[in-house]
Amino acid sequence: MFSPLEQFELYLYFKNELFFFSFLITNLNVYLLLNSLILLLILLSTVINMHIIPTRWEVVSEFFYLFLLSITKQQVGHAGLIFLPAFITCFFFILTSNLSGLLPFSFTITAQLFVTFFLALSFNLGFLIFGLEKHKIKFFGLFVPKGVPFILLPLITIIEIMSYMLRTFSLAIRLFANMMAGHTLLHILASFALIIPNVFLATIPLILVLAIFALEFCIAFLQAYVFVVLLNIYSKDAVSINH
DSSP states (O other), X not given: OOSTTGGGOOOEEEEEEETTEEEEEEHHHHHHHHHHHHHHHHHHHTTSSOOXXXXXXXXXXXXXXXXXXXXXXXXXXXXXXXXXXXXXXXXXXXXXXXXXXXXXXXXXXXXXXXXXXXXXXXXXXXXXXXXXXXXXXXXXXXXXXXXXXXXXXXXXXXXXXXXXXXXXXXXXXXXXXXXXXXXXHHHHHHHHHHHOOOHHHHXXXXXXXXXXXXXXXXXXXXXXXXXXXXXXXXXXHXXXXXX
């Protein structure tokens, strides 16, 4: 790789035209399939052949389940448990995508803006549809704060609507930017270690690479956590408009 951004480029492996449709296979499709299979194995391993005395993996799985359950109860309450399966799936999808991107010569799915945007948009549209179905016309009261002077009401309503719409962009860009920035920094530091002729001096960027890699490993968990926490906060508007 000659450019730090080359690791984020899409490569076409296969293309076939069928009537009015184009069937494409890219590195993104391949890694999406692999991560989906890994996610499926992770989720199935927690419910198939469970033991009375849990194994280490079952203990870890139970920890993450209780952890995500506590987040939903704390942020939304028991009414938000209807979204819990989607939150758990989203958490593990982002986590596996982030971690797999740390492997050498791999591809980071969550460093693609349209992937994170589609993920954020799907959830926010789901919350919007759920809120409209549950609260009907009262749902639009969410954009009309109480106690606002009448003369400021149109301006505040427009701001509230814009703020609601921008949630999708903030979710998508936060995850995308963190993954892209960290992987780009790793590439740059690793390149310095390779081009420095002095072995002693080359250890300095190598140590930095190991430190940044450890930081990126933690960030992989942190970004999955932050994404799910924000989803819980945003879902509260769909569950209860009077919170």
